[in-house]
Amino acid sequence: xxxxxxxxxxxxxxxxxxxxxxxxxxxxxxxxxxxxxxxxxxxxxxxxxxxxxxxxxxxxxxxxxxxxxxxxxxxxxxxxxxxxxxxxxxxxxxxxxxxxxxxxxxxxxxxxxxxxxxxxxxxxxxxxxxxxxxxxxxxxxxxxxxxxxxxxxxxxxxxxxxxxxxxxxxxxxxxxxxxxxxxxxxxxxxxxxxxxxxxxxxxxxxxxxxxxxxxxxxxxxxxxxxxxxxxxxxxxxxxxxxxxxxxxxxxxxxxxxxxxxxxxxxxxxxxxxx
DNA sequence: ACCGCTGTTCTCCG
DNA sequence: TCGGAGAACAGCGG
Numbered sequence: 423x424x425x426x427x428x429x430x431x432x433x434x435x436x437x438x439x440x441x442x443x444x445x446x447x448x449x450x451x452x453x454x455x456x457x458x459x460x461x462x463x464x465x466x467x468x469x470x471x472x473x474x475x476x477x478x479x480x481x482x483x484x485x486x487x488x489x490x491x492x493x494x495x496x497x498x499x500x501x502x503x504x505x506x507x508x509x510x511x512x513x514x515x516x517x518x519x520x521x522x523x524x525x526x527x528x529x530x531x532x533x534x535x536x537x538x539x540x541x542x543x544x545x546x547x548x549x550x551x552x553x554x555x556x557x558x559x560x561x562x563x564x565x566x567x568x569x570x571x572x573x574x575x576x577x578x579x580x581x582x583x584x585x586x587x588x589x590x591x592x593x594x595x596x597x598x599x600x601x602x603x604x605x606x607x608x609x610x611x612x613x614x615x616x617x618x619x620x621x622x623x624x625x626x627x628x629x630x631x632x633x634x635x636x637x638x639x640x641x642x643x644x645x646x647x648x649x650x651x652x653x654x655x656x657x658x659x660x661x662x663x664x665x666x667x668x669x670x671x672x673x674x675x676x677x678x679x680x681x682x683x684x685x686x687x688x689x690x691x692x693x694x695x696x
Numbered sequence: 697a698c699c700g701c702t703g704t705t706c707t708c709c710g
Numbered sequence: 711t712c713g714g715a716g717a718a719c720a721g722c723g724g
Contacts, residue, residue, distance in 0.1 A: 425702055455719080497719095498702070498703050498720095581713095584703095593703070595702050679714080679715090680714090680715070
């Protein structure tokens, strides 16, 4: 599920669900690796209203007015769902019981997600957060900021864009989408980009993230559920072998940093002509 | 039955 | 120290 746009949607969803409500009981599931080194009983000390809900990259920082909070990452399959009290949810790893009889579950089948409870005052200072690079919304993403963040990487451009210590929030899908919008080959080296390409890329990243948030916010309101066989919502991701939506050339894919990269060989030439 | 996967972290190797 | 490859985590869907 989660790259920056999905996490941002989850944040807004939590704010809506918790609006005017209080947590009357916080309940970590037992025996799950969701809490890793952290202390699950600290999660159980969460109470009160949701006083702050921030996002840094793909991380959520939730603070409650009882003074406790939590850093949360959705991993690959984490999501929040809200259910009536007493209804059990498969793969529920933690629960927030609200004073209106509803329960917010953190559902995460594959257990790649993570919850780190912490006092609200310490949330933003946690090492995990301190290690993140710039957040495109909280910090902005001008061409200059983009160059400063990834310009010195020796890795392939797409791999560098996915490095959370450089830019926080892009994953496999949105890095590919942004490069397609910018018409830049994913295996270009950062040092080879011209100024106009950096400008295009900065603009493309913002456009990709804005679009992702807008689209999913709409789906969220519509109570949209992913139906089997629903069309691929992305411009380039997952379209290998089908015509490029811009020029009709067959979309190609290859492996980069252990992940599949999709691109259009015509729109995103390895050797751009100037 | 096998493969791949919107993420992170670790090990091994050059 | 850096970068690349591969694995591990665990479940589901094609």
